[in-house]
Amino acid sequence: MQTPSVREQNTTNPFSTLIQFWDDVKVVAGPYWYPTKAEGRAFVDVIRSWGMLILLLLLIFGIVGGNAANSYWNRYVVDLVIEERNIEKYESTLWLSSLIVVGMVLLVTSLRYIRKKIILDWYKWLNNYILDKYLSNQAYYKINFKSDVDNPDQRLAQEIEPITSNAVRFSTTFLEKVLEIGSALLIVWTVYPEIAFYLIIYTIIGNLIAISLNQVISKVNQEELAFKADFAYCLTHVRNHAESIAFFHGEKEELNIIQRRFNNVIETAERRLSLERGQDAFGRAYQSAIGVFSMFILTPLFLQDKIDYGEINQISFACFMFSNALGELIGEFGVSGRFSSYVKRFAQFSDTLEAVSQEPEKVNTIKVVEENRLAFEDVTLKTPNYEQVIVENLTLTVQPGAGLLIVGPSGRGKSSLLRAIAGLWNAGTGRLVRPPLKDVLFLPQRPYIILGTLREQLLYPHTDRKMSDKELEQILQQVNLQHLLTRVNGFDTEVPWENILSLGEQQRLAFARLLITHPSFTILDEATSALDLNNEGNLYQQLQENKTTFISVGHRESLFNYHQWVLELSQTSSWQLVSIEDYQLQKGLAIKSVKKEQITIDIAPRKECKIEPISSVVITEIVGLSHQEIKNLTDYSLATIRTKASQGKPITTNNNVTYRYNKDPKVLKWIID
Known part of the structure; x- marks a missing residue:
């Protein structure tokens, strides 16, 4: 309104x-x-x-x-x-x-x-x-x-x-x-x-x-x-x-x-x-x-x-x-x-x-309850002006240590769900159970880069935290940013970071904040879209090792390797929650079997049914990249990438990896040459 x-x-x-x-x-x-x-x-x-x-x-x-x-x-x-x-x-x-x-x-x-x-x-x-x-x-x-x-x-x-x-x-x-x-x-x-x-x-x-x-x-x-x-x-x-x-x-x-x-x-x-x-x-x-x-x-x-x-x-x-x-x-x-x-x-x-x-009068808002878990209980989320329904009657519980991936067409409210968790959007009905916001870290696609020193960048938003230079150097190494110290004279030099860091470096810097903060819950809104697969894998593996509960929004199929469940939002306000394996089977995606531990997400739709824990499940591993994923790794436009795919020409990414498009109807992916 x-x-x-x-x-x-x-x-x-x-x-x-x-x-x-x-x-x-x-x-x-x-x-x-x-x-x-x-x-x-x-x-x-x-x-x-x-x-x-x-x-x-x-x-x-x-x-x-x-x-x-x-x-x-x-x-x-x-x-x-x-x-x-x-x-x-x-x-x-x-x-x-x-x-x-x-x-x-x-x-x-x-x-x-x-x-x-x-x-x-x-x-x-x-x-x-x-x-x-x-x-x-x-x-x-x-x-x-x-x-x-x-x-x-x-x-x-x-x-x-x-x-x-x-x-x-x-x-x-x-x-x-x-x-x-x-x-x-x-x-x-x-x-x-x-x-x-x-x-x-x-x-x-x-x-x-x-x-x-x-x-x-x-x-x-x-x-x-x-x-x-x-x-x-x-x-x-x-x-x-x-x-x-x-x-x-x-x-x-x-x-x-x-x-x-x-x-x-x-x-x-x-x-x-x-x-x-x-x-x-x-x-x-x-x-x-x-x-x-x-x-x-x-x-x-x-x-x-x-x-x-x-x-x-x-x-x-x-x-x-x-x-x-x-x-x-x-x-x-x-x-x-x-x-x-x-x-x-x-x-x-x-x-x-x-x-x-001020909260508007005589309108419905989502009730927020603070507990040490994350759950949507019959939540219908609307835009702040109450003119559009984003998702209707969403009911699910994310168990501690689980990974949930939110997918769906562009503009269908994936990021809006994250705004609801953060308390930014509350138009709608239902009940949202979430931990206190001090225990949740949000990583957007374009990280927030403050005006300050490298130390303040890493410690944000708790810049008064005490950490030695050696501890900060170890954090930088974990996210492959150790080279930043060669650009500036130590951790206490103030430079225009937003101008000198690439988007990929900014995203890794945001992950460094995560490793310093050790939040119980992490929300990632396409937070690895500018990273190559190796850096993406490294960061998500550290999330899993820290037993952090995380929810990701993203389009890259490589994200399937690090999550157990997929919440898909449709063009309408409907939704479905399925396991990674079932989702890939639905979409007919090429997979390679690897064994990974499964963590449960409870879903209680209209009949309050629950998905029982599974000790192990076959998880997919993508062997090729889509046009969009190649675009994120190069400076080419989508039109150029499609032209090279039709002509059978290779593409070398920014990290010097060469891919060639596989025209097999069962694959139709860019694979390492």
Whole structure:
């Protein structure tokens, strides 16, 4: 079921945009400034944050009040110079004027430091807060198929810091400039009330126009943020798939794709620049007109001796303070547009993380029971959106030490069963019995390679485990990776492993983790698809020697040698569980007899029947390889392999083994030449 990423808005309510913006702000600011949950911030941290905020507000009041008081002091000094022409009194004012300057410098410096400190602390906490939500309850995984939120990495890396910096800067600047406007109006009112009245009307009209312009720019800002995120993701996609692009020589097509997304960024940026040009022109004209207006009124009054020069100087200073504050306030409306865009995307992201982390109501889910065994009890598994049934009424028990191979057509849910075991997918009904996940190791087809040293690669996910270099060297030898130490300087050198290791080496590295962890249960999703038969056999034999219970997903017929049972999923949601021998007889596969110990898997379908243990059974050994298996061992395409098979030409694999295709209708396999 899709989780909406955009909140519903009431378009019939004229104040819906403002209401929605306030709701989004509460999502961003609430957990930090006013936590209401017990697991929120510590009380002492909240008090510290509020203390810094109160100090910031006091500094703002101090600066604005100091500027207002300074206007009266300057008026007094000007009157001494112009009216009284008293040099002694003027010299006596210099020390106080110097003290005022030093005091204002200290206040402004402290204000800027406290503001940056609040921004940094809030950003640090907010980043950790959203990362915790992102990595809790596997939200980072579920968000990819349960919502339409785009580019979560972009939102985490580039859109959190602007929220805190813009929020604090806009709030403090808004308060500071409103206070400056108010103090300027008060100063003007005490000298000449008529001018103050005109300034109030002028301010109201100008701000209404500024807000209207800002709403248009805000919409463009939101589009630009989305296009920038798409562009950044496109570049990351190229980096992650560089080898595949190089094989296809797809540079031209990739450039076209990148260029299209970059053009979207440029087009929205140009629209924003055009709108901001108009906003800047309005702000500059609006600000400049105040000075002209004030002088137009004050000059005749001075000539008529109705006010003195000191009052003109004070009113001029107040008008300058008023116009400067008004200009910065209008400029901040543009910042508020970008701020609202960031806040909206963050709120959507945060709400979606919470939604995907919660179990949906009034839907059926598979019940999970933790025991030291693995069993499906009448399990019907569905896709996370509940739209497709993957397997129906699956009932089987995997006994300790057994090996189960899951096969079936591509796209029929083999890997989905493994996701159900891991708890990633739980849509459906029935009961899943499995050991605690700490006792289970999952090996995917493309292993996860972390950003770290070789030691950390081997010990992952328990990188704090203590193992000597000698022990790690022995592990590398067991999986034929001892040559890795010749590529780097020891186990503690950090290199881009994903770029320097082949897929086969990555799969062997994953097996090395298995040998270090010694899990009771191992799940392998085509974990040997890139390995030659010798390395595959070596790794599976070590699994058997460690008495590990394992379930494999794979297409290679060589896997039959290491498992006792086959679970086959059909094109529909049906299934069958048979022994390796019976499955090969069903499929008419060429076999060679070898004796191997048999371990039982219990199956209890509708009539709760069980398969009894068998002491020994004839297990198959494949004497040839299919086209797909040859493809996995070479750099040839399937079309080339089929052509060589029809022409009777040999193929040499990457490990220098030569195969020739046997056209005997009873064989039809690639065999060693």
